[in-house]
Amino acid sequence: MIPTALTVLLAALGVTGSPVEPRAADGLNTRAVAAGKQYFGSATDNPELSDTAYLAGLSNTADFGQITPGNSMKWDTIEPSRGTFSYTKGDVIADLAAKNGQLLRCHTLVWYNQLPSWVTNGGFDNSTLISILQNHITNEVTHYKGKCLHWDVVNEALNEDGTYRTNVFYTTIGPAYIPIAFAAAAAADPSAKLYYNDYNIEAAGSKSTAAQNIVKLVKAYGAKIDGVGMQAHLIVGSTGSESVSAWTANMNAFTALGVDVAITELDIRTTTPATAAAVTQQAKDYATVIGGCKAVTRCVGVTIWDYTDKYSWIPSTFSGQGAALPWDENLVKKTEVYNAILNAWGTGRHSTGTTPTATATATATKTTTTAAPATSSAASGTVPKWGQCGGNGWTGPTQCEAGSTCTKANDYYSQCL
Numbered sequence: 108m109i110p111t112a113l114t115v116l117l118a119a120l121g122v123t124g125s126p127v128e129p130r131a132a133d134g135l136n137t138r139a140v141a142a143g144k145q146y147f148g149s150a151t152d153n154p155e156l157s158d159t160a161y162l163a164g165l166s167n168t169a170d171f172g173q174i175t176p177g178n179s180m181k182w183d184t185i186e187p188s189r190g191t192f193s194y195t196k197g198d199v200i201a202d203l204a205a206k207n208g209q210l211l212r213c214h215t216l217v218w219y220n221q222l223p224s225w226v227t228n229g230g231f232d233n234s235t236l237i238s239i240l241q242n243h244i245t246n247e248v249t250h251y252k253g254k255c256l257h258w259d260v261v262n263e264a265l266n267e268d269g270t271y272r273t274n275v276f277y278t279t280i281g282p283a284y285i286p287i288a289f290a291a292a293a294a295a296d297p298s299a300k301l302y303y304n305d306y307n308i309e310a311a312g313s314k315s316t317a318a319q320n321i322v323k324l325v326k327a328y329g330a331k332i333d334g335v336g337m338q339a340h341l342i343v344g345s346t347g348s349e350s351v352s353a354w355t356a357n358m359n360a361f362t363a364l365g366v367d368v369a370i371t372e373l374d375i376r377t378t379t380p381a382t383a384a385a386v387t388q389q390a391k392d393y394a395t396v397i398g399g400c401k402a403v404t405r406c407v408g409v410t411i412w413d414y415t416d417k418y419s420w421i422p423s424t425f426s427g428q429g430a431a432l433p434w435d436e437n438l439v440k441k442t443e444v445y446n447a448i449l450n451a452w453g454t455g456r457h458s459t460g461t462t463p464t465a466t467a468t469a470t471a472t473k474t475t476t477t478a479a480p481a482t483s484s485a486a487s488g489t490v491p492k493w494g495q496c497g498g499n500g501w502t503g504p505t506q507c508e509a510g511s512t513c514t515k516a517n518d519y520y521s522q523c524l
């Protein structure tokens with residue numbers, strides 16, 4: 108074959124193979140997408156974005172196709188005093204996702220924690236608190252309308268025994284605050300997928316059953332709920348990591364109710380400093396979690412709660428614990444853990460254990476739009492449920508399948524409805 112200018116350029120960039128179908132960079136996200144998922148993603152937070160090496164790694168879309176703000180869309184940041192809304196920090200994360208071509212999970216609208224005292228201690232009556240709740244949700248969801256793949260509408264409404272957690276919303280409004288919140292979010296952005304999100308619902312038990320009952324409750328009120336987020340803040344070798352079949356059975360109990368599931372805040376902590384044996388077990392545990400999501404069609408993706416131990420929330424919350432993420436405190440990949448995640452999504456090339464670089468970021472960003480739509484539905488000639496409907500490098504069909512429509516052509520967040 109006579110080399111063309113394009114093949115010469117691709118060879119210079121280290122890309123080999125067909126010039127019309129350059130191979131997507133290998134990574135946690137591209138493997139997840141190849142396995143039929145929408146993304147593999149990471150939480151992040153505003154202060155760490157000034158760390159350029161960290162930012163390069165986060166922006167590498169081969170590894171991260173989605174980001175979630177760890178704090179900057181919570182009530183205390185967004186509406187610190189009644190009726191005063193501040194979107195500066197949240198916008199930084201949303202803009203970064205858009206710039207990188209990454210999806211955005213928006214977290215979280217209603218949570219008893221990181222809730223300003225004017226709400227908690229305001230002494231509001233039922234109708235006033237409902238109106239405060241609706242106003243907060245309407246304002247925030249409207250601000251980010253069209254940008255959020257998912258909203259975590261209600262976070263952690265349950266106790267460990269499956270009873271409702273006592274918080275100001277439950278005490279004043281009763282369990283109806285949950286469907287009221289979902290209805291307000293749906294009205295403000297009908298395209299966003301709306302999630303209930305909680306921890307310790309990854310395994311069957313009373314709390315998981317209660318979360319399933321929340322799905323039923325929201326639906327019984329006639330409100331929309333699209334998914335349940337399993338946070339998955341796990342402990343090496345402990346509950347939640349036992350077997351792929353345990354994960355799938357529990358996830359299927361949710362999907363049987365007609366909702367998606369997602370793993371939304373995955374980290375697997377251990378006593379620090381981590382021993383070699385703990386890291387080996389941790390790699391197995393990550394593989395088990397990924398295997399569970401991979402096996403369940405309606406498990407749409409996995410998010411780790413930041414990607415590096417350098418910025419993990421664990422040591423500040425669980426004394427003596429940490430080393431929970433696939434990159435260490437020096438931003439170096441833990442090859443054993445990273446490769447376990449890669450291989451759990453599917454076979455392919457292995458990591459060499461390098462530090463993230465700007466070059467890797469540029470290459471990955473360039474190839475993401477090719478990788479994202481490479482799902483089975485694209486192969487069958489229809490546009491994937493999520494992904495570009497025409498333009499931005501998407502070379503598949505520009506229309507959705509018969510009977511459905513493309514919400515926004517040429518937009519990463521478009522979907523077939």
Ligand SMILES: O[C@@H]1[C@@H](O)[C@H](O[C@@H]2CO[C@@H](O[C@@H]3CO[C@@H](O[C@@H]4CO[C@@H](O)[C@H](O)[C@H]4O)[C@H](O)[C@H]3O)[C@H](O)[C@H]2O)OC[C@H]1O
Nearest residue numbers: 152177178214215220262306307338340341342372412420
């Ligand atoms: O900067 C940090 C943020 O990263 C942080 O984000 C929240 C972290 O996780 C979510 O809330 C926590 C979930 O875990 C609970 O502890 C569990 C207790 O049971 C154990 O079995 C389980 O392993 C533990 O995970 C915590 O009590 C929750 O607070 C929440 O959704 C994120 O927003 O927020 C604080 C910031 O300083």
